[in-house]
Amino acid sequence: MQSKQDSVSELSGARKRFPPAILAFFIQLVALGLTWVILQVGYMLFAVTLAGWGICLLQSVISALLATGLRMAVWWRIIHFLFPVTIFFMLQWNVPPWVYLSAFLFTLALFWSTFKTQVPFYPSLPTTWRQVKQLIPEDKPVSILDVGSGLGGLVMYLARERPNAACAGIEVAPLPWLISALLAVIKKSSARFKYGNYQAVNLSEYDVVFAYLSPAAMPELWQKAVKEMRSGSVLISYEFEIPGITPKLQIQDRPDSPCIFVWEF
Numbered sequence: 050m051q052s053k054q055d056s057v058s059e060l061s062g063a064r065k066r067f068p069p070a071i072l073a074f075f076i077q078l079v080a081l082g083l084t085w086v087i088l089q090v091g092y093m094l095f096a097v098t099l100a101g102w103g104i105c106l107l108q109s110v111i112s113a114l115l116a117t118g119l120r121m122a123v124w125w126r127i128i129h130f131l132f133p134v135t136i137f138f139m140l141q142w143n144v145p146p147w148v149y150l151s152a153f154l155f156t157l158a159l160f161w162s163t164f165k166t167q168v169p170f171y172p173s174l175p176t177t178w179r180q181v182k183q184l185i186p187e188d189k190p191v192s193i194l195d196v197g198s199g200l201g202g203l204v205m206y207l208a209r210e211r212p213n214a215a216c217a218g219i220e221v222a223p224l225p226w227l228i229s230a231l232l233a234v235i236k237k238s239s240a241r242f243k244y245g246n247y248q249a250v251n252l253s254e255y256d257v258v259f260a261y262l263s264p265a266a267m268p269e270l271w272q273k274a275v276k277e278m279r280s281g282s283v284l285i286s287y288e289f290e291i292p293g294i295t296p297k298l299q300i301q302d303r304p305d306s307p308c309i310f311v312w313e314f
């Protein structure tokens with residue numbers, strides 16, 4: 050007989066095999082199937098039928114329970130619960146289909162492969178840019194890359210504040226990249242923005258690599274940095290640590306603000 054330990058490790062295996070968004074998709078599919086089965090059984094055995102909102106609520110509960118069983122993060126369980134009931138309410142409002150399509154296309158262009166990379170778009174703020182600037186040497190020309198440059202705010206700021214530095218950003222999501230490239234032209238910034246995945250860039254070309262990604266992305270970034278970054282170069286991460294790797298420097302603006310971590314190679 051399968052032990053509890055085995056079932057738990059099988060569940061965690063499912064979590065590791067699929068990115069959370071793909072797992073979430075399958076959970077909703079399974080919950081839909083289970084909802085259908087429960088409705089059929091309820092009708093055949095007890096002649097019970099549910100109203101539209103009841104059916105959606107049933108799917109909400111089932112999907113949230115499945116997400117809990119698969120130990121998804123708490124906010125994923127909340128999303129699972131809200132998803133079917135939100136569909137129900139949206140259908141009541143007769144929103145025209147083009148609104149859904151536009152919203153989908155906008156979020157796709159903004160977040161692109163977040164479902165795979167687990168790195169959503171959210172920009173860093175000027176307070177962070179100022180702290181990063183302090184870490185860039187003034188006395189010699191350096192090359193800087195922001196991996197996942199978003200709207201390019203940090204890169205354009207550094208290009209302005211450190212005119213002898215070559216500042217570049219690479220961004221995988223089309224909309225933030227397009228905005229950053231246009232802003233660089235409008236502001237006549239020397240910053241350069243490339244569209245693509247930073248995994249395809251050779252990090253040995255840079256003296257400073259900056260990252261503001263997510264906890265899920267840090268081990269992969271570290272593996273690449275160790276392989277490619279040259280001696281004397283630095284990796285800077287805002288907010289997210291690399292598990293098990295002690296940084297050379299850890300800077301915090303205020304006790305409640307996120308840290309900046311610096312590793313030197």
Ligand SMILES: C[S@@+](CC[C@H](N)C(=O)[O-])C[C@H]1O[C@@H](n2cnc3c(N)ncnc32)[C@H](O)[C@@H]1O
Pocket residue numbers: 160166168169170171172173174195196197198199200201202203219220221222225245246247248260261262
């Ligand atoms: C948290 S935002 C940070 C944006 C910017 N660095 C800043 O400080 O404002 C992370 C960005 O990284 C991008 N991203 C995630 N994975 C990436 C990858 N593998 N290659 C390039 N960009 C990536 C995301 O699309 C997102 O725009």
